[in-house]
Amino acid sequence: MSNPLKIATLSFWHVHAGDYSKQAQAHPGTELVAVWDDDAERGREGAERFGAEYVDDLDALLARDDLDGVVITTPTDVHRDVMVRAAQAGKHIFTEKVLAPTVAEAEEIVAATDAAGVKLIVSLPRLYHGYTTAIREVLDKGTLGTLTYGRVRLSHDGAIGRDGKEGWLPQRFFDPKAAIGGALTDLGCHPVYLTQLFLGAQPETVSATYRSVAGRGLEDNAVVVAGYGDQRIGVIEAGFASNNPFTIELFGTEGTLTYTDRGNVLLVNGEQVDVPEHSPDAFAQWVDHINNDTRADENIARAVELTRLVVAANAAAESNRVISYS
Known part of the structure; x- marks a missing residue:
């Protein structure tokens, strides 16, 4: 080596x-x-x-x-x-x-x-961001009680053209064969794995609504709803057609949590909570796993479950029906 x-x-x-x-x-x-x-x-x-x-x-x-x-x-x-x-x-x-x-x-x-x-590792960067660490700590303490609802939204405006020009996201990202999916399959991966982290990796049902604002061949506006056996609901939103703040909302029987990257503000029951620095990113972790001859167990498991939910969401959107998740 x-x-x-x-x-x-x-x-x-x-x-x-x-x-x-x-x-x-x-x-x-x-x-x-x-x-x-x-x-x-x-x-x-x-x-x-x-x-x-x-x-x-x-x-x-x-x-x-x-x-x-x-x-x-x-x-x-x-x-x-x-x-x-x-x-x-x-x-x-x-x-x-x-x-x-x-x-x-x-x-x-x-x-x-x-x-x-x-050594394999998949780029799931928001797992290692400071707000994710802080949110996990809140959930571990039980501050919100029993979680009942979660919503994670991430979007950018890469599909939208201006001044007669096409949007900055390359057209190859809208090739159904090469990309296999649009906004949900690409940018939506981040809300998917965060929702799985906060609410659970195994929902009972998945439904999805996809739309194409820019009409470039694949969806640029997507909402996925995951229904859990314990009655939780997870809402996953992704888009290439609007430039909104990254948002996390978690609601429980005893409290609420909201995060926005506009100002890096995390609120728990209305009180601001400090957000720590990011943990080492996936690339740095990869190098460490190579040098230490260790396996990225959690990253790999979450990458497979991410694939599972994205596949289910795409099937739900294509068939316009609720998919039983397995």
């Missing part, structure tokens, strides 16, 4: 590929050495931007002894293929959410990484 770890970015398809490449450059324990992309022009541009080598043959890149890990930001529909190949080549994997288009593929990826003894 190299010191620092030698990392390659596999594809600049996703808009966060540049962010993770910056992390690979900035982290003292990693070095970005190569880029692969099935779109040669896009790959060469990304490699030039970060001063890395562009490699057009994925198998040749994965076969290199001087490569320790890969950041996978390919189209979602090829996640399973690329990750299994990377795992079998002995490369550690950091990947963008969602883990895969189906639960079966997600579980296949996890099995392949475990069999190969490589």
Whole structure:
């Protein structure tokens, strides 16, 4: 294993590929050495931007002894293929959410990484933010009593064009095959895994309403409702068509909690609560797991459950019916 770890970015398809490449450059324990992309022009541009080598043959890149890990930001529909190949080549994997288009593929990826003894972690960044830590502490103390309702909303205006120009989110994010879903499948992953964290990973039913404000091919406005066996309700909202504050609302039998990133304000029963600094992010955790030969158990489990709920929500929206969750 190299010191620092030698990392390659596999594809600049996703808009966060540049962010993770910056992390690979900035982290003292990693070095970005190569880029692969099935779109040669896009790959060469990304490699030039970060001063890395562009490699057009994925198998040749994965076969290199001087490569320790890969950041996978390919189209979602090829996640399973690329990750299994990377795992079998002995490369550690950091990947963008969602883990895969189906639960079966997600579980296949996890099995392949475990069999190969490589370290997998999925970018679920808001799990490690300070407000999440503070909210977990409130819930652990029972301050809200029994939770009855939760709502998490995250949106941006990437689908909306202005001054005759298309929105800043690339059109490839609205390709049904490559992206496998729109606002809910991409941005909505964050409200999904937070709702699962606060209310539980196993709802009884899932329903969904999707709409396309900009008409670019997939939903840019989504609401998902999760109904739990203990009668809790979770509401997940995501959009590419409005730029609203990130919001968390939790209601219980004995209190209420609200959070907004507008001012980073957390209120519990009307009183402001301090929000701590963020914990180490997923990329830093990945490096630690590689160096310490440990497994990201909670992250991996939550990534699979995230995939499960996203798949159910997409099925509910497509069929226009309530899905029994299993």
